[in-house]
Amino acid sequence: MLAADYFDGRSSRRHAATLSIRDGQVLVTGDFGKCRWPLAEVDISHSGGNGPCTLRFPDDALCELADDAALAAELAAAGVAGSVVTRAERRWRWALGALVGAVVLITAAYMHGLPWLAERVAPAIPAAVTEAISRAALQGLDSQVLTPSKLTPQRQQEIATKVAALASSAGSLPPYRLQFRSAPQIGANAFALPGGDVIVLDELLTLAKRDEEVIAVVAHELGHLHFHHGMRQLIQSTVVSVAAAVYLGDVSTLIAGLTALVLESRYSRQFELEADAYAGRLLLATPGSVEPLIAMLGRLDEARSKARGAVKGGAGQGSELLSSHPDSAERIRALQDMARR
């Protein structure tokens, strides 16, 4: 029999009690009466050695014992020392269950919470910050893959004027700066940086049959700017990279992630369809139709197939317009539906 302090879980009053263990049951007796619980239902917090220990009962009452070693001896005398191991195992299983639950929760947060958060945070990021990011990205691209455009200033101005005309009938456009570059190893492509730089490659003009097709692609890129897709993508992957960097203690993964993101500009299926729909609205609001964008998607798809056939895994990769998940057929169907409405 052991001396213990008993708390009934309803008041803070301490009761002097005695505790004994018989036939797999814990019996506590005192001025409050007596209570008895199966040992398997009692949660024992051992301090180990000669420190205090606590027994918590299912009704939230608890017993404090001054001497953990004495309880261990009482448990051994009752022939139930093994139950301590059982409880430890039960706790371990519970911890494993909690871990699985946490992984499920984090995954759900990543799949749904993070895009939700990024959508709300991205528009609130000061223009100075997004512009600084874009400048750094463009400098990096210029030193790695982009070369100066071979278009004459007059030709560049012609395209710029036609892009600006989209605004006159469609109301406002997101802030943008048209930039011309060349990149034979990337191929026909255009991409938008979060700060508003829309980079049009000479190769896109070579592939296009008429300027309207180029303008349609720029309209698609303006859609990415309008919805802050670049920044949202950056936030989503940065949060994950930062978490990974903190967890792994390796900042280089973060930097590698940022570079890859800017270089590949891979957007989700949803972002591509949204940008297409935005471009479709712009094009339908101006004389003409979505037909140039449809034609360009088909042409880009064809160019990619050819490139794939010629160089396995070579040219055609990294194309923002083509790297996307939705296949061109799905995007073309969505645009045709828009035109019919």
Ligand SMILES: [Zn+2]
């Ligand atoms: Zn796109």
